[in-house]
Amino acid sequence: MKTISGKSILKGIAKGILKRYREPERDLPGEEMTDPQAELKKFEAARQRLKTAQRKLYEKTRVEAGEESAEIFLAHMQMLDDEMLKESVTEIIRRQNRSAAYAVQVGLSSIVGRFRAMDDLYVSARSEDIADLANGLLDELTGMAAFGEEEEEPWILMADTLTPTELMKLDRRKLSGLVLSGGSDISHTAILAKGMEMPMLVKCGPLDEGWEGMEAVLDGYEGVLYLEPSKEQLALFEGKQKNAQQDKERLESLKGKESVTKDGKRIRLLANISDPSEVGAVIANDAEGVGLFRSEFLYLNGSNYPKEEELLFVYRQVLKTLFPRPVIIRTCDIGADKASDYMQLKPEENPALGLRAVRFALTHREVFKTQLRALLKASDSGNLSIMIPMISDIREVRETKELLKECEEELKAEGFEIGAYEFGIMVETPAAVLTARELAREVDFFSIGTNDLAQYTLAVDRQDAALASFFHPAHPSVMKEIEMTVEAGHAEGIRVGICGELASNPEYTEAFLGMGVDELSVSPKSVLPLREIILSCCS
Ligand code: PEP
Ligand code: MG
Numbered sequence: 001m002k003t004i005s006g007k008s009i010l011k012g013i014a015k016g017i018l019k020r021y022r023e024p025e026r027d028l029p030g031e032e033m034t035d036p037q038a039e040l041k042k043f044e045a046a047r048q049r050l051k052t053a054q055r056k057l058y059e060k061t062r063v064e065a066g067e068e069s070a071e072i073f074l075a076h077m078q079m080l081d082d083e084m085l086k087e088s089v090t091e092i093i094r095r096q097n098r099s100a101a102y103a104v105q106v107g108l109s110s111i112v113g114r115f116r117a118m119d120d121l122y123v124s125a126r127s128e129d130i131a132d133l134a135n136g137l138l139d140e141l142t143g144m145a146a147f148g149e150e151e152e153e154p155w156i157l158m159a160d161t162l163t164p165t166e167l168m169k170l171d172r173r174k175l176s177g178l179v180l181s182g183g184s185d186i187s188h189t190a191i192l193a194k195g196m197e198m199p200m201l202v203k204c205g206p207l208d209e210g211w212e213g214m215e216a217v218l219d220g221y222e223g224v225l226y227l228e229p230s231k232e233q234l235a236l237f238e239g240k241q242k243n244a245q246q247d248k249e250r251l252e253s254l255k256g257k258e259s260v261t262k263d264g265k266r267i268r269l270l271a272n273i274s275d276p277s278e279v280g281a282v283i284a285n286d287a288e289g290v291g292l293f294r295s296e297f298l299y300l301n302g303s304n305y306p307k308e309e310e311l312l313f314v315y316r317q318v319l320k321t322l323f324p325r326p327v328i329i330r331t332c333d334i335g336a337d338k339a340s341d342y343m344q345l346k347p348e349e350n351p352a353l354g355l356r357a358v359r360f361a362l363t364h365r366e367v368f369k370t371q372l373r374a375l376l377k378a379s380d381s382g383n384l385s386i387m388i389p390m391i392s393d394i395r396e397v398r399e400t401k402e403l404l405k406e407c408e409e410e411l412k413a414e415g416f417e418i419g420a421y422e423f424g425i426m427v428e429t430p431a432a433v434l435t436a437r438e439l440a441r442e443v444d445f446f447s448i449g450t451n452d453l454a455q456y457t458l459a460v461d462r463q464d465a466a467l468a469s470f471f472h473p474a475h476p477s478v479m480k481e482i483e484m485t486v487e488a489g490h491a492e493g494i495r496v497g498i499c500g501e502l503a504s505n506p507e508y509t510e511a512f513l514g515m516g517v518d519e520l521s522v523s524p525k526s527v528l529p530l531r532e533i534i535l536s537c538c539s
Contacts, residue, residue: 001229006179006201007468008223009190010525011244013237014177014199016154018227020212021147021162039093043100046140050133051080056304076133085111085130101141108134146171156216156225158207164188164338168301172196177218179225181207182465186451186473186501188337192297194523195274197281201225203465251528255286259531261513265539268519270326271527272499276314279321281524286531289325289383291447291521292499293318295371296332300340305367311374319382328385328447328499328521330426331371333357337463352461357390362399372407379419387424387447392431397442428452428500433481436488446489447521450500454478473502483515490516497521506533513539 058073079085088111092103108130115127148155148171156177157170167178167189178193183202193200199220217226217237226233259269270291271282282290298306298314319327335356339345348354361368375386388400401423408418427433428449440446454473455462462471472478482498489496497519502508504522509530512520516539522530 001233002227004179004201004204004207004225004227006204006223006225007185008220009185009200009202010194010197010220010523012197012199012220013241013244014154014156014218014220015237016156016174016176016216018158018179018211018214018216019148019151019155020207020209021157021159021166034097036093036097039098039100039103040090042141043089043093043103043137046100046104046137047080047086049140050136051077053136053303054080056307059307072129076129079126079129079133085133101138104134104137104141108137148172148175151175156218158211160207162189164192164297164300167192168297172198177201177220179204179207179218181205184463184465184468184471186471187463188294191272191294191501191523192274194525195272195278195281197525203468251532254528254531254535257531257535259288259534261534261537261539263538265513267513267517267534268326268495268497269527269531269534270328270497270499270519270521271524272521273318273524276318278524279318282322282325285524285527287325287524287527289322290318290327290329291497291519292387293327293329294333295329296334296338299332299334299343300338302340302342304342305370308370308374308377311371312377315374315378315384316381319378319384323382326383326385328387328422328424329375330387330389331358331361331368331375333389335360352455352463358388358396358400359390361388362396365403369403369407372404373411376404376407376411376418376421377416379421380417381419384419385422385424385445387426387445389426389449390428390452391425391439392429394435394438394442397425397439401442426452426499427485429456430481433485436485437492440489440492440494443494445495445497446485447519448482448485448496448498448500450478450482450498450502453481453500454502457481473500474505474508478502479508479511482512482517486516495519504530506530509533510537513537 054073054076088107089103092098092107093100112127112131115130146169151174154174154176156179157175158179160181161183162178162180177198178200180202181204183189185202190200190202199218201218201223204225211227214227217229219226219237221240259267261267268288270289271285271287272292273279273282273290274294274297298311315329333356334343335345335351335354337351355363375384378384388397391397411418422444424443424445424447425439426449427436427446432439450473451462454471454475457477458471458475460467460471486496495518498512498517499521503520504526520530
């Protein structure tokens with residue numbers, strides 16, 4: 001049995017077969033296939049997805065270039081419903097026992113050829129549209145296959161690094177754990193994995209290709225990956241899982257209790273989420289609400305910026321489900337390690353110091369306004385707070401407030417009622433700490449982001465595994481900054497919380513409460529362990 005050590009992001013055990021991550025490959029059209037029903041379903045799903053994409057293009061083009069230019073996309077949607085088009089593909093799947101991708105390529109190119117040969121200018125011009133749709137269908141059929149889709153047994157992914165977008169695009173139904181040679185425990189990928197309660201090891205060093213296919217156990221308690229564990233070792237893991245079960249039962253008894261220190265200070269104990277599907281975990285772990293909804297993940301999954309209605313739907317769903325609990329939705333923290341191709345962001349030498357978060361928002365005002373409008377519309381659905389990330393200058397706060405006012409006026413003129421909401425900022429740059437008194441006069445609350453605050457204070461890239469030994473989120477300088485922020489916030493009469501990863505480290509809970517921190521927001525799974533600590537602490 002071989003062991004590999006790494007840094008664990010959460011206590012948990014994952015078992016499964018190791019599989020090395022590869023960029024999803026296109027199916028090569030022409031392969032024989034065995035299940036025509038599955039291929040017919042794939043074709044139908046691709047056709048529907050392409051129709052949705054065409055509708056989005058229609059709406060976007062209508063706004064940007066007018067109805068006439070946009071009509072071609074409506075025509076494409078109709079063509080996708082055309083019986084001749086559908087049959088030319090499904091017949092090949094049924095009769096020739098070929099893959100959906102092959103059938104699209106062959107079936108549609110024969111229509112294109114026939115149309116091109118016609119004298120009628122109108123019909124021959126349509127051939128270009130069909131060729132375009134054939135490409136779209138091929139993209140849908142070959143590019144959409146999620147890595148891991150074919151796995152039927154639990155598996156553990158090995159990779160050098162993994163971006164948040166790559167993680168979101170994996171087929172995670174049977175994925176039990178993640179092992180990275182590089183990475184960082186406070187990267188956004190790690191934060192996402194934590195939210196999914198997925199054991200993950202980072203900084204494991206080189207991972208051998210030859211391990212692919214081996215059975216492995218990832219021990220998130222010890223930070224070790226065991227390759228081909230012995231029977232004795234497997235029994236040990238079962239023992240660990242039993243202990244974890246006992247801890248779980250003890251923590252269950254804390255549900256419904258207030259998070260109050262021994263000397264009577266009530267702490268708001270909230271949860272961090274990155275995806276609406278985590279709302280269930282917020283309730284199941286008895287968090288008092290959401291202290292940080294990292295809303296950018298709604299932007300990373302799609303192929304274009306989400307529309308106001310799409311955002312509104314999600315915000316309403318989260319707010320309504322959690323009502324009357326408070327929900328702090330942080331506006332988009334796009335940029336740096338969080339970007340999608342469609343955003344077409346220019347590569348930056350120092351992305352952490354680049355166009356991210358509020359800087360991105362204020363330079364892409366239409367994108368920002370779409371989000372602010374959706375948030376304001378959702379304000380009637382629950383207990384909403386809006387929070388702005390990465391503030392380093394009071395001007396950014398004021399400009400955001402101006403934009404909010406503009407959106408409020410627009411919405412009122414359109415007949416919408418705006419509900420009550422709080423407005424706050426993340427304190428995660430040294431500049432915000434040093435000007436916290438002035439900033440506090442502009443907002444209802446502060447939430448300290450210790451991940452970035454440590455990165456910018458220590459001048460250490462939080463993503464860079466090679467710098468891990470220099471990254472100390474609880475460095476005395478960061479602790480001092482937390483204390484200064486609480487003092488400044490309280491002097492101006494506002495609430496101060498912590499939502500960075502350090503909030504869940506029990507070693508520092510007593511220190512934070514001693515500084516007067518009012519709120520802690522942690523991954524849902526850390527809520528009850530932290531409540532247990534708070535109940536044993538003095539403020
Ligand atoms: C932080 O920086 O501490 C934080 C909570 O924000 P994120 O990790 O999303 O940058
Ligand atoms: Mg941050």
